[in-house]
Amino acid sequence: MILYTLRCSHDHHFEEWFSNSADYDAKKEAGELKCPECGDTQVGKAIMAPKVAKAAAAPAPACMPGGAGGGCGGCAFAGQH
Ligand SMILES: [Zn+2]
Structure with missing residues (x-):
């Protein structure tokens, strides 16, 4: 389960639990994400770092050790693993 902080187009923030990021998508x-304050369905993630309730099942993405910049510095997941 992942807790996302969501934000509507009127800048209301609220939290919603999802099974995973695909569940969110x-x-x-499907238009099932709705602001509890104004009913707006123009809702997006307010932050990029969701809280994860359980240890992530997915293994850390691989990068090229010793690549350009050294270690993870040059890969798309720099700073995340
Ligand atoms: Zn709202």
């Missing part, structure tokens, strides 16, 4: 596409 599916509910967003």
Whole structure:
């Protein structure tokens, strides 16, 4: 389960639990994400770093050790692993 802080187009913030990021995408596409304050469905993630309730099941993405910049410095996941 992942807790996302969501934000509507009127800058209301609220939190919603999702099974995973695909669950978020599916509910967003289906228009099921709605601001509890104004009912707006123009909702997006307010922050990029969700809280994770359990240890992530997915392994850390691989990068090229010793690559340009050294270690993870040059990969897309720099600073995340
Ligand atoms: Zn709102």
